[in-house]
Amino acid sequence: MPSLLKVLGISFGVIVVVGVVVGSITWAVLATRPLPPPELKPLDWWENTIIYQIYPRSFKDSDGDGIGDIQGIISKLDHLVEAGVGAIWMSPIFVSPMVDFGYDISDFYNIQTEYGTMADFEELVEKAHNLGIKIILDYVPNHASTDSEYFKKSVDREPGYENYFIWADPIITNTSDRQVPSNWISQFGGSVWEWNEQRQQYYLHQFAIEQADFNFREPAVRNEMLNIMKFWFEKGADGYRLDALPHLFEANPNDHNGTYPDEPLSGDMFVRPDQAGYTTQVHVRDQIELYDVVYEWREVADRWTEANETDTKILLAEAYANISMTMLYYGDENNRTGAHFPFNFDFITSLSASSNARDFVYTILRWLTYMPRGNVANWVFGNHDQNRVPSRFRPNMMDGLNSLNMMLPGVAITYQGEEIGMRDGYVSWEDTVDVAACNQGNPDNYLEFSRDPARTPYQWDNTTSAGFSTNATTWLPVGLDYMELNLQAQREAERSHFKVYQALTQLRKEPALSHGEYHIESLTANTLILVRHLRTYDTYALVFNVGQEQDVVDLSTVSLLRDPLTVYISSIHSNRNIDDTIPLEGSLTLTAGEALVLRGSPT
Template sequence: MTAERAWWKEAVVYQIYPRSFNDSDGDGIGDLQGVIERLDHVADLGADVIWLNPVYESPQMDNGYDISDYRAIHEEFGTMADWEDLLEEVHDRDMRLVMDLVVNHTSNQHAWFRKSRERDPAYEDYYIWREGGTDEHGDPVPPNNWESFFGGSAWAFDQERGEYYLHLYDRSQPDLDWTNEAVRRDVFDVVQWWLEKGIDGFRMDVINLLSKGEGMPDGDPDGEWIGSEHFINGPELYGYLDDLDDETLSNYDVMTVGEMPQLTVEAARKYAGADGPLDMAFHFQHTKLDYADGERWSIGDWVLRDLKEITARWQHGLADDGWNALYWENHDQPRSVSRYGDPDEYRRESAKLLGTYLFTLQGTPYLYQGQELGMTNATWDSMGDLRDVDAINHAEELLEREGVDGYDDLKDVVGYRTRDNARTPMQWSDDENAGFTDGEPWIQVNRNYTDINAAAQRSDEDSVYNYYRRLIELREERDVLVYGDYTDLLPDHETVFAYTRSLESDEGTARALVVLHFSDEADSVELPVEYREASLLLSNYDRTDPEPASPSLAPYEARVYELR
């Protein structure tokens, strides 16, 4: 069965984290005019859609995901006039603009929260307030044992109101009470307001956390996040999203993608299937491959067979009902070449290999700024270098563990995991501060910017950037790479990932073969004889049509063939 066509299925999305993209005024913080200055870099790459991380008014406790006014632009990023200029410039380049929608929580500086803590009758129930209890010693305890994603209890006591409020993220980010119809109406009005301004869709932050289980009982203390069984994919979630779609989204030609922690294929089909309220959803299964024993704040070895199993599960699971959102990196994930490739000896080759995987599967590819350059994780020498509230909170927790003497005992794992790795400034050139700013950057620049930067790569035909350009062109030219069925040819091979894509049409059957070698050692693999009749379309090595049936593969080699 061939998936129904849609513009957002054929698009390539480029994610911009504005704080770290380009600074136009020298204050060390990226801004909207800075984004406009660099739009041609994105357009020349071949991207169709820009996903812009939050630029709303915010105290910036969580870098913009703590919103204090949904209808205003944070002054560090510019003005609403700057945002309108950006939208016009994006559309003038035949690209589209998608905004972040953050409506599980707001900032505690939002007017709604200030009025709620004051028990203003119109806003008293806008957030999730509860009385706590006492332990056997008479000391106060939170309403339940739920855990924040950023560490510690998910409850904070508010002295002014005299109650606890729920915050599944930082304590500065109180959760909205979606059971309140007035909350839903205000959120729908915000969505409508931005759609009327001409945006082309939303990426919806942690959107499957909106509905909390009735009574909000204690969670399993051994769960991945304590309490998550009561606040992920809650009983009213589908109804909330369906109403959002019916009343706002369905009236516009826009794309929607939901960020959904602990997402399964079955849940993806429900919320983002052909009849679901969303177009796509992000899952996180492949981003946990390098967790040791499922623990995020650890570093474990990963095996290719696990990636193959995850890929097959999602490729087959959404082939007939749904659509994949494909990604390696985003503002919350460390750099992929440092996790799944070789950031040192084979950085260029492995960055290209990871890109080949991304652009040859069924789904919409999402690129994060700097990924097209093969940017790597940075080095974080001290706690003072960190800006990521999540990493800082967890580092402080880890420092309290027995046997941990200081940050030096933690910096390997914290430095590997911190979201700051994705938030170092975009590396535009080998000028001071990587050409990002004339001032003091808000976060350190990765020290390798003199070797890895856009200026050098745009003029180098063998660069990661230009390889990504060719990948995007290849995907645009061949529907089989967008809509074709997926078949894994070597599910048990330890280092070679080989799969085909096949698409039936009135013109016949189009087929493609992809061979990816996830190893720093040369190897060879035999494929069935039927693959001898093939033409090499793209490789990250200088090849002259090597035979695909028994190729000798170089370290991190990637090849894409057209099968006759």
């Protein structure tokens, strides 16, 4: 009989061997077993949506007066559904003398007659909501029309309204001449100070003379702004785009011996002394006090949402500022929250037709790097104040730029017409109506200042006035290219900007885009790649040649890509078709402006 020690030894050896074998088998099984799909956190309605900006005056005219209106928007809600839009933001529709086409509001509680009635607005809200489309209004807190009751009462020094606006006494020189309180220059040219004979004081206007700036150091003004916000929440608005926030405060005279300090000169030799940019503007924008107001608005919006048990009411900040000041709109280090996001204008201010792929990648990563953790990014390529995207970049880049907009993480924002590649319209000096151009321009240079070319009517089809109106005369002339470039033609074409746009909005529903991670790099000086990936789900990659010449790239250097790669979407100028195979190994040749969205196996 074997000894106990021997038995134990043999038994121990067996145990050890068996343990190793079993452990190896277990490890092998775990290594080959596919990981479960990651849990997809539910997103709030706005976090991955597409916001479509409508300039109401130019979207659709329903009554033949040559001016777009609310009923026109209602009649085209089907287009927004077809396009895959989740929310519409409308430029101002409130009562206004229309000096600045709605941004000079005289009655914040009613609808401009040429746009319709309150009943029309209520119908729009109901029908849009039934279609799953949210309504975002343009909230204009910085100023009011000089035709408003607020301003008239302030001129009269009516109790409660004396300090509703920024009033200042003149500076009297030794010769008794009346001088403006400071050298500050309006955004539309000329002094920000305008003399009011009745009140015998200057009032401040950072934009048109007819747009008097509110005094946000006056509690009554801040309370009234909250009343306006709550009123339209009650009417069904789902949020606000907050206009011109950098201009909400100016330097406090109490901090400067009771006077308004002069601005230092910028030194820009290409700007006239009466134009914005001649001075540095350190005293007239981005004052730190404005963030307290934004944080207060966010608190009110959140409380209103909670108290009324509605979907989230969102606030979007218009903020042309440096990156640090812009990020403060999200919130501060004291855990105060602000806007749901400040508009990201970097594609407007930092990129152009001459930018290369490295410029694009740097600009994108800059925002994502500075954005405070836990917040949502957004991407803006154009709006009613800027030249249209194909005119600012190049027409053959339109699909690639829309692809970037839709595939980057966060909220995509589309200005009306971008889905069909609308270009700037031609507006002669005689037809120019933009106050910025009229104030600063002349027949030789007005297009440097005019926003009219980006506001020409939407091109629906090739009928009278591009299908925008039954009237042959419209408030701005229709674009000269409307016979060829219009929505109807693109619906009927085998390939078109609109069909690319539709495919992109559908793609955004894929988990890799709604919840996945991103990787972006420049493959060459002219071609970038953006990869969106999420474990167990298909990977999608945008390859985009932003240059003006053919380019050759090697995709095998991108470790996140797996064979097989197939074309999911291609720009209309590409010779590649859907489901074409793109080899991971070897070279890929892209024509100028060509963009390909590729689908690959899960990572």
